[in-house]
Amino acid sequence: MNILPVHTIAEVRNLVRFARQNGSTIAVVPTMGALHEGHGRLIEKARAECGFVVVTVFVNPTQFNDASDYVKYPRTLDADVAFCAARDVDVVFAPAHEEMYPQTQQTYVDAGEVARFMEGHFRPGHFRGVATVVVKLLNITAPDKAYFGEKDAQQIAVVRRVVDDLNIPVEIVTVNTVRESDGLALSSRNARLSPDQRTMAIALYEALTAARNRIAAGEQSAVEVKRCAASVFARYPAVRPEYFEVADPARMTPVERIDGAVRLTGAIWVGQVRLIDNVLVMPGSAGD
Numbered sequence: 562m563n564i565l566p567v568h569t570i571a572e573v574r575n576l577v578r579f580a581r582q583n584g585s586t587i588a589v590v591p592t593m594g595a596l597h598e599g600h601g602r603l604i605e606k607a608r609a610e611c612g613f614v615v616v617t618v619f620v621n622p623t624q625f626n627d628a629s630d631y632v633k634y635p636r637t638l639d640a641d642v643a644f645c646a647a648r649d650v651d652v653v654f655a656p657a658h659e660e661m662y663p664q665t666q667q668t669y670v671d672a673g674e675v676a677r678f679m680e681g682h683f684r685p686g687h688f689r690g691v692a693t694v695v696v697k698l699l700n701i702t703a704p705d706k707a708y709f710g711e712k713d714a715q716q717i718a719v720v721r722r723v724v725d726d727l728n729i730p731v732e733i734v735t736v737n738t739v740r741e742s743d744g745l746a747l748s749s750r751n752a753r754l755s756p757d758q759r760t761m762a763i764a765l766y767e768a769l770t771a772a773r774n775r776i777a778a779g780e781q782s783a784v785e786v787k788r789c790a791a792s793v794f795a796r797y798p799a800v801r802p803e804y805f806e807v808a809d810p811a812r813m814t815p816v817e818r819i820d821g822a823v824r825l826t827g828a829i830w831v832g833q834v835r836l837i838d839n840v841l842v843m844p845g846s847a848g849d
Contacts, residue, residue: 564646566618566638566655570701573615573654577702580651585612589704591695594618594655595635595749596644599739603708604648606736615702616645618655623666624690630835635749654702661697669693670727672719675813679806679826680715680837691716692723699729707731712738712746714824714839718813738838744770746838758831764800765829765838768793772805772825773842781819783807790827803828803835810841 567573588611590603607614625631645653676688709717739747744766768790775789790805805827826839
């Protein structure tokens with residue numbers, strides 16, 4: 562299947578309108594491109610559940626609190642379109658910056674408390690940018706379902722809150738994190754790791770696994786669980802942990818005592834590359 566990217570809001574709206582008139586349910590998979598098998602799983606689930614699948618490819622400047630990170634973010638549109646075509650996507654919506662932000666943006670979406678901690682603390686303004694662009698994309702594509710990966714668990718919590726609070730008629734569908742054989746979560750940023758850095762990048766998943774096992778063994782103190790993770794990071798002196806937190810899965814706020822499901826979540830720096838990951842844990846269970 563050959564497809565060409567669509568670059569204008571008017572065109573993608575017309576295509577979605579036509580598909581809906583013909584009885585199709587609409588799926589959107591929002592991405593920033595540099596697509597990998599993690600995105601592939603989202604697309605496959607969307608394809609299985611909906612009649613018309615839109616993949617958006619847009620490196621959104623308003624969610625980057627570091628201008629250099631925005632500049633370095635990989636842009637591989639031709640490869641992304643081929644990736645989507647191989648998975649039977651109907652439309653790749655790849656707008657220019659000027660299409661999404663034709664004038665100075667004055668209206669933003671603030672998700673409140675769910676965006677305050679972890680990523681929200683260390684990346685000021687990040688979730689305001691995420692929430693705003695997601696609302697834009699949902700308004701543009703008017704989907705029945707929108708698909709997101711669990712690797713960005715706090716982002717999902719933010720999107721769910723925004724959709725609920727603003728009465729946006731869309732179902733948020735999540736897909737489990739896709740990992741390499743050693744556990745490293747797939748990420749577009751992984752391509753920036755050198756071979757030595759790639760070896761060290763597993764530190765975060767190892768810390769998450771050790772912390773998860775500690776909870777499975779009965780530990781209820783978040784402080785002790787975080788100490789367990791810190792002991793793993795200590796074995797990787799070239800890795801700089803940014804945060805490691807034990808959080809309420811829905812509200813994404815830190816907890817002190819573990820007496821129900823928790824989301825273990827962390828961020829590390831490996832050289833100039835920042836990686837995030839998380840696992841959902843139930844006390845007494847060692848599984849995700």
